[in-house]
Amino acid sequence: MTYLQEPPKLSESEVSYSVQEYYGLEGTLHPLPGDRDQNFLLKSPEGQKHVVKVSSLDEVQEILEFETEMITRLSNDTNGLIPSVIPAISGTSLVTHENEQGHHYQLRILEFLPGTLLAEINPRSDALLMNLGERMAELGSVLGAYPDHPPPRINFEWALGQAGNIMEKSLSVLDSPRRALIELTLKDFRDNEREFLGLGSQIIHGDVNDHNVLVSLNEENHARISGIIDLGDAHSAPRVFDLAIAIAYGILGTADPLLAASEITRGYYAEQPLLEIEINVLLTLVCARLGQSVCIASLRRHHGDTDPYHLISEADAWKTLSLLAAIPRQISSGTLRQACGLEACSQSAQLRKWLVSEDFKDVIAVPENPNALGILDLSISSRELTGRDSDDTADFSNRVFQKMRSDGLTLGIGRFMEPRGFYLADEFEGRSGDPLERRTIHLGIDVFQEPGTEIHAPLAGRVHTVRDNKNRLDYGPTVILEHSAPSGLFWTLYGHLEKASVENLKTGDSIDAGQPIARIGTYPENGDWPPHLHFQIITDLMGFEGNFPGVAVPRDRTVWESFCPDPNLILNLPLETTYEEPSGLYERRKRVLSPNLSLSYETPVHIVRGKGSYLFDVLGRSYLDCVNNIAHVGHEHPHVVAAGQQQMGVLNTNSRYLHGAIIEYAERLSKLFPEPLSVCLFVNSGSEANELALRMARTYTGGTGIAVLEGGYHGNTRGLIDVSHYKFAGSGGHAPPSWTRTALVPDEFRGRYRRDDPSRATLYAADVGEAFRQLDSEGHHPAAFLSESLLSCAGQIEPPQGYLTAAYEHARAAGALCIADEVQVGFGRLGSHMWGFETQGALPDIVTLGKPMGNGHPIGAVVTTREIAEAFDNGMEFFSSFGGNPVSTVIAIAVLDILKDEKLQDNAMTVGAALKTGLDTLMRSHGCIGDVRGRGLFLGVEFVNSREALAPAPDIAHYVVEHLKKRGILLGSDGPDHNVIKIKPPMSFSGSDADRVINELDQVLVHDFVHDRSLIQPKD
């Protein structure tokens, strides 16, 4: 993309004429973008394709000849990665044409390489990026074998070696935040210039940008690099320049440019080792290329150029540059070093070895009794933590010290590399704008001791800094000491100190080994933490002054671990002070749990904590839960937790004694129902509730016949599988018993009667009547019509208005009772009403409840009329060992309290409406969304392959669910064709949660797999 002059403007008719005259080729011409040449795609009548390149005679002839020769050689030596040159009839590769005005043009014709531009691939998978690295290594080694004497170029602003000059030239046209970013990039370039200019040179491609790289599917249907075009910028430079340029453009638009860069580097290194010095300058060069690109674009715009091709990567390049600039260079470089199998920090190995060989003074006096020293579990899953610990330091502190006392500890240790439950707060945000990872990984060791405990220097050194890092949840008063080792300087950090204890220390003071330097501080002056010392070893201060990160995002943890070696190398505590990530769970689970107990997602998530609408995995990665309607009032709601914990300590027994809780709950629950639904029976699950409801209906009616709906699921017992079409008609199912009849699912989108049919409600309802007629005719007297009020497993279906009342009429006319399964949709989820049947103005005889009732605690219920309850009381006792026990019922009472106090039904209505509006908007712009339906926080998005044929698209639903999970959003798919995404989050779901889902979904729906399936269908 050299910018020497305007591309030539030869008329299409003359190009056509020349192509035929000099090459004997015919066809239609389609202009292609070009920065310097005028390019065309030539399509012959037989469908053959070629690329015609027209250069102006201003182009240095020698350069064009060199370029043409390079293309010819490379095409041979790279097995078709580079397109070949088609010779003219005369046998030459380059033809000069004079037009009628006497202007001269040079013409070349190249082989057309099929494929999609890398720039158009969305997303760029790790495997594809790694393959880009591999192909770059291949290209680099072929180019390295050619004689290195390309003709010189003048004013070659795209040469990476010119990046510094270009950035300098553009400073005056940039606004101030951008100027600051370029100044930083420029300084880095100049600081390292001597390093990389000292590297040997060879011929390089010079412009492997994402518009010059082609991607195709290989035999295994994986997207891989299939072509590299445009040798117009080939010149002599260090070979690592080509890799840096490929990285700069390869990472554009990726979710994490650093990880994308490390994949490309990994691929390169796997094919062709890089020198350490090349790896070390790589990011400087990547940033310089990005800087050069945005500066050229800014200069062009400043000079009035608005050609979109010239400004093509600008916005993405700015964004990528600022994302990279926000990561300490040592960390980003360390990431690339690790991708090449090197230790991230080059001095660490030597320092660690030295630390192991040395003796150090105690930083804090270690108790003689080994049992007085112990680990405090502060990990994400720790039961000592509430997940809201940093909201109330006094309480947190009491709990920590109480735990120490009860364990007989005088010294409590918080581990190195531990993912921490209390770093889930906003203060510990990770990469800018990344909701998935916070800085949860602890890089030091914490020593919990009474405030005032003396802290000693473990080895001699000097005071580097003393600073009060006053922000809440920072270190408070902090000392950093500097020490010498054979590997060079290193530092030790002491955080959360007593302010008065460090007042006399100042930068430069010499410190002896064993010298008292500070005391443990207390909250709030210590950063507002329970009293402890944070001790950390640092090999590189990375430009931080008086402070240094003590926590890292999970994805960078091994890189940070290299820069901050294990503090126990100095502390020498006789304990396992490094956190071990749990492993082998999957295999263990497979060994001891039934194989048909499935796990969600291709790579299962190891969830260990919940809070509100969020779930957290073992490393503290946070996931927005959009599918768990059981955690109705939010995961681990403190009121629910406290209710259960307190009652557990008082009494938990069966319901054969008088107890206030079961009565209070039954009174409150029954008040939520219309008359005559007024009597409650308590069980432990939705399945048990439905089993009980069917027994009651059969006892009351004396019948056996049950009518259910297609796609329905009512529970996991044998009896309920027999009435759950979702199961008996699904995989592993069997024909239902003769006493079950299935009526049509009232699906007005893809069902038998659709929205264009005004009688659909009555037609669907009539099928219920028909089911009972059949049952009766086969000797199964009708007992019950069992259906969800809005259907979940059937694909989040809301029946047409009037359906339920009409269906109930048919059922009652046949002598059956109507059972509303409200296990999924009840308790205000629908926003407009407390119960699903109310949305249809229907009144069932029996209602079954489960999932949300105990917010995750197992409790279910049947609510019915006195008349039916009395008929059920036929002499046989009803008893459930756990049903309605005091713990379960106080928890269920807490759920009702929270629903009311936090106005969660209203929240479901407003947030659900906004979410549905957002989804409707997405449906307008994404053809694969066939239908958006539901109400409140019970919504469904149905994917189809075409809106005309309405063929279900389960692969799109699956893809969307998997990719949203990668972005920290948990969803699931359902429906008989598995093509419906179900959205039924905790009722605490907020407006911004809804916005996030819409945004992220919008982005995934433009992925190639979903959006343009003809383009490419990468599997990874």
Ligand SMILES: Cc1ncc(COP(=O)(O)O)c(C=O)c1O
């Ligand atoms: C509509 C419906 N009814 C009943 C059940 C069974 O409830 P449980 O799993 O608590 O036994 C479920 C469970 O998914 C359900 O979705």
